[in-house]
Amino acid sequence: MQKIIKIIILLIFLFVIGIFYISLTRDTNYNTSGLVNKDTPTFKIISFDESNFYTRDDLKKNNFTLINFWASWCAPCKIEHPILMKLSKSKNLMILGINFKDKNIHAKTFLNELGNPYDLLAKDTNGKQSVRFGVYGIPESILINKDLMILQKFVGPLSFDDYTNIIKIIE
Amino acid sequence: MKLRLFLFIFIFFPKFNYAAESTVDPNLIHKNLRCLVCQGQSISDSNSDFAQTIKLVVKDLIDEGKTEEEIYAFMSDKYGDWIVFKPQFNVQNSLLWILPYIFLILGGFFIFSFLKIKKR
Numbered sequence: 001m002q003k004i005i006k007i008i009i010l011l012i013f014l015f016v017i018g019i020f021y022i023s024l025t026r027d028t029n030y031n032t033s034g035l036v037n038k039d040t041p042t043f044k045i046i047s048f049d050e051s052n053f054y055t056r057d058d059l060k061k062n063n064f065t066l067i068n069f070w071a072s073w074c075a076p077c078k079i080e081h082p083i084l085m086k087l088s089k090s091k092n093l094m095i096l097g098i099n100f101k102d103k104n105i106h107a108k109t110f111l112n113e114l115g116n117p118y119d120l121l122a123k124d125t126n127g128k129q130s131v132r133f134g135v136y137g138i139p140e141s142i143l144i145n146k147d148l149m150i151l152q153k154f155v156g157p158l159s160f161d162d163y164t165n166i167i168k169i170i171e
Numbered sequence: 172m173k174l175r176l177f178l179f180i181f182i183f184f185p186k187f188n189y190a191a192e193s194t195v196d197p198n199l200i201h202k203n204l205r206c207l208v209c210q211g212q213s214i215s216d217s218n219s220d221f222a223q224t225i226k227l228v229v230k231d232l233i234d235e236g237k238t239e240e241e242i243y244a245f246m247s248d249k250y251g252d253w254i255v256f257k258p259q260f261n262v263q264n265s266l267l268w269i270l271p272y273i274f275l276i277l278g279g280f281f282i283f284s285f286l287k288i289k290k291r
Binding site: 001041101 | 207208220221223224225227228231249250251277281284288
């Protein structure tokens with residue numbers, strides 16, 4: 001009986017050590033990569049000029065779509081803007097810009113100064129639509145294909161590496 | 172036997188005690204959702220932009236008639252299980268949920284065995 005108890009205590013000890021080892025060595029940085037390979041969520045978002053609404057169906061018009069969440073008050077958005085301008089030259093890619101919790105006048109000034117890379121421009125004044133895409137800070141970008149499957153999610157400003165990665169995927 | 176069965180259900184499934192209370196309390200949901208851009212705060216405790224947006228979405232989901240579990244499932248789907256303080260039961264965390272009961276049963280077994288040996 002005592003032998004069994006000793007073995008069980010040893011097993012519990014090894015189990016606890018194992019749990020500690022797994023917990024301490026795993027990557028705890030939060031990311032929303034769980035959305036990759038999933039279907040694009042349903043949404044209905046108002047266009048920037050408030051003339052119409054965009055839905056999932058609008059994303060089927062091109063082979064690939066990059067959904068970019070941005071705002072004029074967001075400094076990293078300025079950093080990634082040249083990358084977006086370069087991406088806008090690619091014919092295989094449509095860019096949907098979603099202006100996030102911003103004022104129209106500021107957003108317009110931002111685009112006038114730095115250029116408009118967006119094929120479609122929408123706005124999410126209260127941020128509710130962005131939750132459907134798992135956005136928790138901007139800038140964030142989501143690359144989807146014609147079948148509306150999420151291929152990649154970029155948290156933070158797009159880098160040159162991201163640019164080459166996107167070009168590789170869409171060509 | 173009936174008393175034992177009743178005690179078993181009462182202890183292990185405390186949710187049955189609240190069967191009558193079916194209304195969804197937004198504050199309870201806010202307390203169980205993690206603010207992802209804050210340091211260890213819940214949505215309820217935080218005034219961050221992210222927390223304000225999540226509160227609006229929770230309100231919309233309640234208005235749509237979603238239950239508490241459906242709201243947690245929606246948030247987990249968008250932001251991963253990390254957003255819920257009390258994780259949902261699934262394959263990945265099943266051990267976390269089952270182990271306390273296994274330890275409870277094992278503990279009971281040990282105490283019973285120990286007392287039996289001592290009696291002899």
